[in-house]
Structure formats: structure tokens, C-alpha cells
Amino acid sequence: MLEGLQLAFEPASLIALVTGLALGLVFGAIPGLTATLGVALLVPITFIMEPAPGMIMLLGVYAGSIYAGSITAILLRIPGTPASIPTMWDGYALTEQGKPRLALGTAAVASGIGGLFSGLVLIFLSPLLADVALKFGPAEYVAIVLFGLLVVTAVLGGSMVRSAAGVFIGLSLALVGLDPLEGFARLDGGFYELGGGLEVVPVLLGIFCLTEAIRMAAKAKDDSPATGTAQLDEGRRTPTAKELLKNKWNFARSSLIGTGLGIIPAVGPETTPFVSYAAAKRASKEREKYGRGSIEALISAETSNNANVGGSLIPLLTLGIPGSAVAAVFLGALTLQGLRPGPLLFAEQPALIGALFTGFLLINALMLVGGVLFVRQFAIVLRLPVAVLATLVALFSILGAFAVGNNVFNIWVMFAAGALAFVLQVARIPIAPVVLALILGPLLETNLTKALTISRGDWAVFVTSPLALVFLILGALFLTLPVVKRVVRRSWTTPGPEANADQDATGRADARQNDGEERRAPRP
Amino acid sequence: MLSETIRYPAPTNLYPSVVLGATVALALLVAIQNLRNTETFGPSDQGRTSAGLRPAAFAAVWLSYPLVLIAVGFLISTVVAIGLSLWLLRVKHLLAYVVASLPTAALLLVGLQVLFNVAVPQGFLDLLITDFVYSL
Numbered sequence: 235m236l237e238g239l240q241l242a243f244e245p246a247s248l249i250a251l252v253t254g255l256a257l258g259l260v261f262g263a264i265p266g267l268t269a270t271l272g273v274a275l276l277v278p279i280t281f282i283m284e285p286a287p288g289m290i291m292l293l294g295v296y297a298g299s300i301y302a303g304s305i306t307a308i309l310l311r312i313p314g315t316p317a318s319i320p321t322m323w324d325g326y327a328l329t330e331q332g333k334p335r336l337a338l339g340t341a342a343v344a345s346g347i348g349g350l351f352s353g354l355v356l357i358f359l360s361p362l363l364a365d366v367a368l369k370f371g372p373a374e375y376v377a378i379v380l381f382g383l384l385v386v387t388a389v390l391g392g393s394m395v396r397s398a399a400g401v402f403i404g405l406s407l408a409l410v411g412l413d414p415l416e417g418f419a420r421l422d423g424g425f426y427e428l429g430g431g432l433e434v435v436p437v438l439l440g441i442f443c444l445t446e447a448i449r450m451a452a453k454a455k456d457d458s459p460a461t462g463t464a465q466l467d468e469g470r471r472t473p474t475a476k477e478l479l480k481n482k483w484n485f486a487r488s489s490l491i492g493t494g495l496g497i498i499p500a501v502g503p504e505t506t507p508f509v510s511y512a513a514a515k516r517a518s519k520e521r522e523k524y525g526r527g528s529i530e531a532l533i534s535a536e537t538s539n540n541a542n543v544g545g546s547l548i549p550l551l552t553l554g555i556p557g558s559a560v561a562a563v564f565l566g567a568l569t570l571q572g573l574r575p576g577p578l579l580f581a582e583q584p585a586l587i588g589a590l591f592t593g594f595l596l597i598n599a600l601m602l603v604g605g606v607l608f609v610r611q612f613a614i615v616l617r618l619p620v621a622v623l624a625t626l627v628a629l630f631s632i633l634g635a636f637a638v639g640n641n642v643f644n645i646w647v648m649f650a651a652g653a654l655a656f657v658l659q660v661a662r663i664p665i666a667p668v669v670l671a672l673i674l675g676p677l678l679e680t681n682l683t684k685a686l687t688i689s690r691g692d693w694a695v696f697v698t699s700p701l702a703l704v705f706l707i708l709g710a711l712f713l714t715l716p717v718v719k720r721v722v723r724r725s726w727t728t729p730g731p732e733a734n735a736d737q738d739a740t741g742r743a744d745a746r747q748n749d750g751e752e753r754r755a756p757r758p
Numbered sequence: 759m760l761s762e763t764i765r766y767p768a769p770t771n772l773y774p775s776v777v778l779g780a781t782v783a784l785a786l787l788v789a790i791q792n793l794r795n796t797e798t799f800g801p802s803d804q805g806r807t808s809a810g811l812r813p814a815a816f817a818a819v820w821l822s823y824p825l826v827l828i829a830v831g832f833l834i835s836t837v838v839a840i841g842l843s844l845w846l847l848r849v850k851h852l853l854a855y856v857v858a859s860l861p862t863a864a865l866l867l868v869g870l871q872v873l874f875n876v877a878v879p880q881g882f883l884d885l886l887i888t889d890f891v892y893s894l
Contacts, residue, residue, distance in 0.1 A: 267874075275874060395791065399784035405777045420774065444820075451816040454847040621847035622855070625840055628820045633866070636824075637876040645824045661788055679773050 238588015254291035258298020269299035290593035320511040320535035327527035339471035342605020344536035349598030351489035352544020367549040372685035377702035379678040382505035384709035389512035400667030408675020427643040436635040436644040440651025443631035450624035492538030496545020510538035831881020836863040
């Protein structure tokens with residue numbers, strides 16, 4: 235470990251760390267450029283570097299791009315990654331209230347704390363937690379995906395029917411492409427480009443970036459900037475010590491959720507912030523502030539986001555199981571260096587592992603400090619005239635969609651997704667469940683088929699596995715508790731003319747509130 | 759075409775059938791809710807969907823950009839799209855922006871082609887710049 239510390243603090247490693255982090259920020263902030271693309275592009279460069287600085291640079295890109303996704307989400311209502319969607323709800327609301335500095339600073343602090351927590355877990359509990367990842371079979375995957383979808387349905391508030399409709403629209407979109415079991419084409423409309431299914435990045439760009447560009451175009455007046463220039467110089471940029479202390483359990487819970495779900499391959503990155511957001515909202519005394527610029531909500535989403543990065547490294551390094559596309563590329567980079575992730579790596583290369591772990595902690599510490607210090611520089615984008623911003627967002631969205639597969643077809647997919655977003659908005663169907671279901675759909679279908687094949691069609695497989703059962707019960711509780719609470723509250727109200735009048739008024743007020751909530755803050 | 763591609767062999771048709779069936783049912787339910795409560799039907803955020811012509815024209819410019827991109831290459835199509843879009847949005851100092859967009863597009867082209875390995879469609883000017891960069 236001491237040798238690892240020395241390796242991590244060598245000038246070459248520190249330069250690689252800063253370079254990786256800076257590149258990650260660029261990749262995360264530009265719509266369409268993903269963490270996977272960033273890491274993949276740098277793999278050939280790491281081949282000519284020493285293993286420790288090379289891998290630290292890739293870690294910097296990974297962590298930096300996940301954090302940077304929140305910068306555009308907060309400033310422009312464009313989530314850099316699907317994991318930044320919950321960040322966008324409250325972060326952008328704070329920007330609209332004239333507090334972009336506070337939103338960015340809070341996101342940096344929360345990201346740093348979440349990342350540091352997962353880094354410590356990575357150092358001290360890796361081998362222990364790696365066993366958990368191995369306990370997840372098809373039935374458990376089905377349960378955890380259903381849990382994620384139930385949580386997102388419950389967390390949005392408002393009409394559950396609309397949220398459920400969003401989930402099923404997303405699952406339907408995920409059906410496009412080849413059947414995972416028998417490989418025949420379905421719902422592809424004859425377009426061979428859809429054989430591999432809908433690419434998520436163009437869909438996200440269409441739903442979030444294109445619609446935002448058009449919204450900005452509608453708002454553009456003369457050369458007016460996106461926000462008042464004074465707002466960027468005024469107000470605090472970090473939460474107060476009192477606010478941080480008030481959120482101590484929020485930090486702990488979100489870090490645990492982030493790291494815990496990160497350990498489970500393929501599920502974590504997108505689901506994590508939604509689960510964390512839902513858990514925080516459930517535990518909060520100020521639920522009504524969620525979605526309207528709540529610091530607490532922002533902390534829950536961002537802490538879990540970056541805690542997930544460290545969690546996802548546990549199965550990768552200890553078992554050689556890549557949990558996400560980025561992790562798979564990272565695995566390739568390690569292999570290129572002649573290293574084979576798994577238990578032997580810890581025994582054969584303790585110095586390298588020590589350097590990687592130390593580097594990961596340093597990256598998160600630097601992200602925390604740098605994120606707070608450079609808030610003003612990040613927010614400078616808001617000084618641009620809205621017209622210029624709209625043009626740039628439209629241009630980068632199209633180029634980002636093209637870059638995914640080097641083909642124009644993805645640009646049309648992006649436009650179609652933009653049109654779908656408009657239709658959903660008119661129909662008042664929230665977009666977040668659509669996106670999450672689109673991402674998790676293939677995982678659900680593949681594992682459902684696998685689980686039923688293994689159990690020879692016996693559906694009891696989902697309740698006989700304790701892990702699966704726990705996730706299904708938790709999901710059901712998330713979904714039903716608000717309804718049960720409402721019913722209990724109503725049954726406790728004393729009957730009588732006055733009480734009835736009150737109840738009626740409350741009921742109507744609730745309805746108005748829900749309606750108003752939907753009107754004021756249309757969730758993505 | 760759709761009816762052909764929507765058929766599934768018996769063993770694997772359960773999941774897609776359930777998903778599509780539920781989607782249709784829930785969409786109908788939402789539609790009925792919207793029709794019953796016409797107050798809540800329609801775009802929700804006042805600022806979000808302006809019925810103006812400018813955003814529509816702006817969208818049209820960027821919708822046609824991929825077609826022009828294939829026909830004339832990255833540099834010219836990008837400069838034209840940026841110029842048109844800024845003109846539509848009535849930005850001040852339009853000429854300055856358009857002039858600035860030329861080196862910006864050239865830099866983007868080099869960045870995409872050389873650094874990110876993104877092979878954007880190239881016209882005469884694009885090929886000239888790319889060849890020059892590689893010759894360096």
C-alpha cells in the first residue's frame with residue numbers, strides 16, 4: 235500500500251490524474267460525448283504509459299465525466315448522462331431561482347463526498363463485497379430492475395398511471411431490435427440500422443438536448459444571456475455547515491445506496507440516483523420542496539451518482555466482471571497492459587492496486603475542491619446569449635448523435651425521440667420513466683427469459699430467492715406506501731359537516747397541488 | 759411491414775405481448791384522463807412550448823442540416839446552419855458570429871476527424887483541411 239501511495243504521488247501520476255479529470259469534464263459536459271467514448275479514446279495513449287499513471291488517467295476521465303454530466307444538467311437542463319436526470323430536477327430549479335453557484339457547489343461537494351466514501355469502501359471492503367456481486371443471478375436481476383422501475387414510478391409523485399405509462403412506453407421502445415433469445419427482428423420497421431436496438435445516446439439527445447435547444451430558441455430575445463450576469467457573481471457557492479450537518483444521514487444513505495448498487499454489474503449507474511432520490515424524499519420532512527430546488531434532493535442524487543463509480547470498480551477489479559460499458563473499456567485497458575483483473579491482481583500487483591485506490595481518492599478530493607473553486611468558470615456558459623447557446627446545443631446534439639455510430643441514421647432517431655418527448659409532454663406523461671425503462675428494458679427481458687428457462691417456466695423462482703424477494707417487497711412498499719398513507723389519513727378524518735367540508739377542501743387542495751405540481755414542474 | 763415484424767414465435771412472445779398490451783392500455787387510460795380533464799390537457803409549461811414561428815423555423819433549419827451535411831460536407835453545411843439559425847433568432851452582430859463560426863467549424867472538423875475518430879461527411883473544403891492537418 236505504501237508503495238502504491240508513492241506511485242500515486244509521482245509527478246507522472248499526478249499529471250495523468252489532472253489531465254484525465256479535465257478531459258472527463260469536457261466529455262461529460264458536451265452532449266453526446268460519453269464517459270465510454272472518453273475512456274476508449276484514451277486507451278491507446280495509456281498503452282505507451284506506465285500502468286499506474288495510465289489507469290489513473292482513465293479513472294479521472296470516468297469520474298470526471300460522471301460529475302460533469304451534472305454541470306450541464308444544472309445550468310442548461312441537459313443531463314450529460316441518464317444518471318444526471320434527478321440532479322437536473324432540483325439543480326435547474328435552483329438555477330432558475332438565481333442560484334446556479336449554490337447548485338454547482340452543492341453538486342461538487344456531494345459528488346466529492348460520495349466518491350470519497352466509495353473510494354474508502356473500495357480500499358477496505360473490496361474482496362468482501364465482491365461476493366455480493368456473484369450472488370446476483372437472472373432472478374435477482376429481474377427483481378432489481380423491477381425495483382428500479384417501481385421506484386421511479388413512485389418517486390415522481392402526481393399520477394401513477396402516467397408514470398406507469400411512461401415505464402411501459404420505455405419498455406416498448408426497448409423491444410426494438412433483435413429478440414435476445416432467438417435473434418429475429420422485431421418492431422424495426424424494416425430499418426436494418428435498428429437491428430441492434432435503439433441507441434440510448436441519440437434518444438437522450440433528442441429528448442433532452444433538442445427539446446431544450448428549441449425551448450431556448452423560443453426564449454431568445456436580442457442578445458439576452460441565459461441568466462442575469464449578476465447571478466453568477468452573487469450568493470454563496472457551497473451549502474452551509476448547518477445544511478451539511480442536517481444532511482449527514484442523507485449523505486450516508488445516498489453513499490451506501492450508490493456504492494451498493496454500483497457493486498451489482500449492469501444495474502447501478504442509471505438506477506442509483508433515482509433510488510437514492512426516492513429514499514431521500516421518503517425520509518424527508520420537506521418533501522414538497524423536492525423538484526423545486528431542494529438542496530437535500532440535489533445532495534441525494536449527486537452523492538449516490540459518484541459513489542456508484544467506486545462501487546462499479548469493485549466487481550471489475552476483484553472479479554474481472556465489467557459492470558458497465560465504461561468498465562468494459564477499462565478492463566480492455568488493463569488487459570492491454572498485461573494485467574488480468576481478479577483476485578490474483580491484488581496478490582501480484584499490490585503496488586498498482588494501491589496506486590489506483592489512492593488515485594481514485596485523490597481524483598474525488600480534487601473534484602470536490604476544484605468543483606467548488608471553479609463554479610464561476612463552469613457557470614460562464616450562462617453568460618452566452620440564449621440564441622448562441624440554442625444554436626450550439628442543436629449543433630452538438632446532432633454531432634453527438636452522429637458520433638455514436640458514425641451514421642446519419644442516429645440523427646433521425648434523435649429527431650424522432652425529440653418528437654416523442656413533445657407528444658409525451660402534451661399528454662403529461664413524465665419522461666424520466668421512459669428513459670430508465672429504455673435503458674433497463676433489455677436487461678429485464680434477457681434475465682426474465684433466462685430465469686424462466688432455468689426454472690423451466692416456474693414463476694416461483696422470483697420469490698424463492700431471498701435477494702429477489704427483498705427487492706420485490708421493497709419495490710412494492712415504495713409503490714404502495716403513499717397510497718396506504720393517503721387512505722389511512724382519510725379514514726382518520728372525523729366525519730361531520732365541518733370535517734367533511736375540510737376533507738373536501740383538503741382533497742381538492744391536494745388535487746390542485748398535484749395538478750399545480752405537474753404544471754409547474756413537468757418532470758423530464 | 760410493421761405487422762410482419764411484430765409477429766413473434768410462440769415461446770418468446772409473452773414478454774413483448776405483455777409490454778405492448780400494457781402500453782396500449784395505459785396510453786388509452788391517460789388519453790381518457792386527459793379528455794375528461796381538459797383543463798390539464800395541453801403543454802404544461804408556459805415558457806416551454808412557445809407557439810411562435812421562430813422556434814419552428816429554427817427546428818426546420820436543424821432538421822435539414824443532416825441532409826445538407828451529406829450533400830456538401832461538414833464545413834459549409836455547419837457554417838450555413840449556424841448563420842441561418844442565428845439570423846432567425848435575431849442575434850446582434852450576426853456577421854461577426856458567422857465569420858467566427860468558420861474557424862470554429864474548422865476546429866470542430868479537425869477535432870472530430872483527428873482526435874475523436876468521428877468520420878463526418880466531407881466536402882471539398884473539408885478534405886483540403888483534413889489533408890493539410892495530416893500532412894503536418
